[in-house]
Amino acid sequence: MSKRVGIEVSIAISEAVGLARAEVIPAYPITPQTHIVEHLSEMVANGELDAEFVPVESEHAAMSCCCGAAAAGARVFTSSSSQGLSLMSEILYIPSTMRLPMVMVVANRALSAPISIWNDHQDIMVQRDIGWIQTFAENGQEAVDLTIHAFKVAENRNVSLPMIVNIDGFTLSHVIEPIELPDQEDVDKYLPPFKPRYKLDPRRPITMGPVGIPEVYTEAKVAHDKAIKNSKRYILKAWKEFEEVFGRKYEPVETYRTEDAEVLLVGMGSICETAMTAVDKMRDQGQKVGLLKIRLWRPFPAQEFRKAVGKTKILAVIDRCLPPGAVCGPVGAELRSMFYKIPGAPKIFSFVAGLGGRDVTVSRFEEIVDKARAFAKKRPRELYEVIGVREK
């Protein structure tokens, strides 16, 4: 039987990586991801996990090492955050087009300057287009479940892509929650040993990572794009199998009290927990408000999202990222372009909130809903609004 324990989410993620029997873990510590790799290092040192822990000299080296290990056919895990993730950036595009499966948990954190160790989504939005599959966890249980799910998806021979599980730094990484850690037996059943389609093997030499001359580069990128789009069916299948084995159900876009909603909040990650409380409060007051949670960010589940919106006419999209000089935040931009010129499309209003660890409280969600309703009546001058910014 699986056991429900009070455990820090970072430690629980490490335990999940152990249950998944990761074989190579190249990682460099960075706040707020530190506890994940620290605990994995302990597990390896104590002989609890039969893996190679590579204490690399930087995140750039960590991701390079991950690529090599995955190319050799190992089950690979790493974790990073913020500045560290940015230092990896050069390498992040490589395993995805090279179709090397691996799993990374990103403890989302703001980017400098000013220096901030606190949570928002700017670090991962910088890496939006690296071509990895990406999910967002809302709480500790999801973080554990999505980590195990990520191995299943990434290593599927029809997918064979690296995968990121995003967890909010501190809000999730450092919080102690009651989490159900699955049994080893069940995880083994769900996650068979990794059998790569190709690996570096002296007995059957191949070349990985050659030059792509102009005659083939476009085709290589299109093949990657098609592969990640095609991965959605296997992501869904792996969630269905997850439900069968572990009893918890996951969907690419989850709905909360969306029936007859006039306004839908749209969010990703841990703020959705607060948003649910806000929706309950507003519903109690008779407001027809619901919530859409984007769990699968890449490939973007457009079909599921449109279905989840239904007939709702107003979307209030919350981005935890402010891209200076852009028309709006990345999630807002994604949804606006997705609905462009679609008959009956909702009005989409973009909000930026929760930067650099600022809490997004219930009253902030109420403010967002009020503003979205007002904007629907009178078009705002700006294409997005930053919530809670002091105008003085």
Next chain:
Amino acid sequence: MANSDAIVGWKTITFGCHILEPGNSVNFRTGDWRSQRPVVDKEKCIKCGMCWIFCPDMAYTQDEEGYFEANMEYCKGCGICAHECPKDAITMVPEEG
């Protein structure tokens, strides 16, 4: 554009762009980049093979009589062979057109 039998589409490109067959660069006939070609004067050639050794594209092969000749499907006209030839038997001639 390179003239090649190996030009692939996105459906036929190898998984992850891996090269699964060693030595398949021979399928890419990249000689059409060339703006000048090496011409060997067999009167001067001593069949030493320096051109064959130095050619960065391994475009040279030896014929039955022992002379070396560059394959124009791969020769890029870099002129290293002409520069290295101890007998100045190789002249670089501009390609026309």
